[in-house]
Amino acid sequence: MLAAAVCATQAAVAAPSVATLERSHWPERIDSPVLFDVASRAHILLFARSLLASESQDEAQLTTRLGLRQINLLAINDLRQRLWQRLWANFDLAQQSCEQDASFCYAIDSESELRTQAADLGIDPESFYAGFAVPGQVFSEAYLNELLRLAAVSPQTTSEVQLLSEQEFDGNGFADRTFLLSFDGGPGPVDGTTDALTGYLRAQDLSATFFVPGQTLQARAEKTSVAQLQALYAGQCVATLGWQYVSHGQWDKWQDSVLRSIALLQADLPDSYVPWFRPPYGQRRADSGGFFAGAGLKVALWNIDSMDDDSRLTAQQAGERTLSLMLLWRRGIVVFHDTLAKAQTAVPWLMRETAQTDIAWQACADVR
Structure with missing residues (x-):
């Protein structure tokens, strides 16, 4: 996510490095x-x-x-x-x-x-x-x-490092040791990674917020059914990434993208829907606060990026990076990608590593 946001506006001399840390260095x-x-x-x-x-x-x-x-x-x-x-x-x-x-x-x-x-x-x-x-x-x-x-690279390219209106939140305002798990990009293919992750979370009595592109959700419903889609996300929360997973920073149809996706979620997943929009790559218009307020939406960013969508990181590295950032920020919104296999390894590892620390995984429906 970080690299994509930067490369959208300026060419770097070389691909920026991604922060990783083997937890074995901690004794x-x-x-x-x-x-x-x-x-x-x-x-x-x-x-x-x-x-x-x-x-x-x-x-x-x-x-x-x-x-x-x-x-x-x-x-x-x-x-x-x-x-x-x-x-x-x-x-x-x-x-x-x-x-x-x-x-x-x-x-x-x-x-x-x-x-x-x-x-x-x-x-x-x-x-x-x-x-x-x-x-x-x-x-x-x-x-x-x-x-x-x-x-x-701001303000030409907006990102998750700055809140632009009262409609936006990134997890830094949570209580100490409180984290929200979130996933971007799904749902994946039938019986794929999204199915595995939602099943795992239910088995662990955990919940997460899944941010979905409207067209991807619609395609999955057409391939299976709305009822099966509801079963897929039972006990979880679902919010929108817009109709397509593209930057909403300069797109002239960004408002239609958001509203069309909301309508689909409200119709197909009324029990799981939460009124949040997550801008792909963190990019949105700096003057968009009024639109989101009028639509009754919060803009849900993040402050702990696993970077599991970076091909240079393994699943283990994505999990270790996430834990390191949790230790640094002590609260916040964690983002993985449920269409990638890495999360299936990284998330259970993260849960095991933090099981005895008394941190709280926020129930997604309780975030306001």
């Missing part, structure tokens, strides 16, 4: 709420160090760093400010368990003190966590580049 299982906090603090501090270092680079250096021809420095600075606010809020939550485990705990009481600690951060070569230091920093640098690149 202990994250099998308790306290150990979730320890890993969370480590990720926040390393990412804060990367963010702080990026602020010393001027516009020309950032342009080269991001592999773009030109950048929107004001948008980058605005994103940095919001990132610092989230990092401090998350670190403050993560340090509440420092009495149980003092790893990566410091006397930090404000955003400015977090900046100071990030600048001074060092992981001793003899530390239990020494093996995480370099891979963790590499991951932080690569992920920061992904975010900065999205900000750099």
Whole structure:
């Protein structure tokens, strides 16, 4: 998703790297709420160090760093400010368990003190966590580049890194340790990956929001039946990606695309339908808030992208990336693609890895 959004407007010098991190570099299982906090603090501090270092680079250096021809420095600075606010809020939550485990705990009481600690951060070569230091920093640098690149090409190309109206949400406003699982692009072929994932979720007493293109949903109903479509999504939530999985940022028929899809969902899946629109690639018009308000729709973005749609990532890497970002942001909307086989491996792995951390997987129907 991230790469597609950028390439829509500017040619990069080379394909941007995707942040991945083998969880084996972290030396202990994250099998308790306290150990979730320890890993969370480590990720926040390393990412804060990367963010702080990026602020010393001027516009020309950032342009080269991001592999773009030109950048929107004001948008980058605005994103940095919001990132610092989230990092401090998350670190403050993560340090509440420092009495149980003092790893990566410091006397930090404000955003400015977090900046100071990030600048001074060092992981001793003899530390239990020494093996995480370099891979963790590499991951932080690569992920920061992904975010900065999205900000750099705005407002010509909108994305998930900025909310444009009160109708939009991305999961950063959820309660601590609360996550919503979401999938894009389905339904897939009969008895394919979408069927497997919805069956798995029901068996685990979990729910997710499935964002579907209207024409794909219609084709599946015509091949089977509306009743079978309803059975497919029983216990789950279904929202729209528009009629086609194409950018709605410049398309002159974007409003018709959204309204036509809503009508189909309301008619065929009334028990599963939720009034949300997810813009493909995160691209939508900057002045679209009034339309969505008038249509009674929320724009559901995301803040944790598995990148399972990137051919360079394996299913394991997509799952590991997702867990790393969950530790960093501590709440949010996770996105996978139910038409890809990777999610069938990555999602169960993610559930096993977080089973003892006391995180909450939000029931999709309860999100307002």
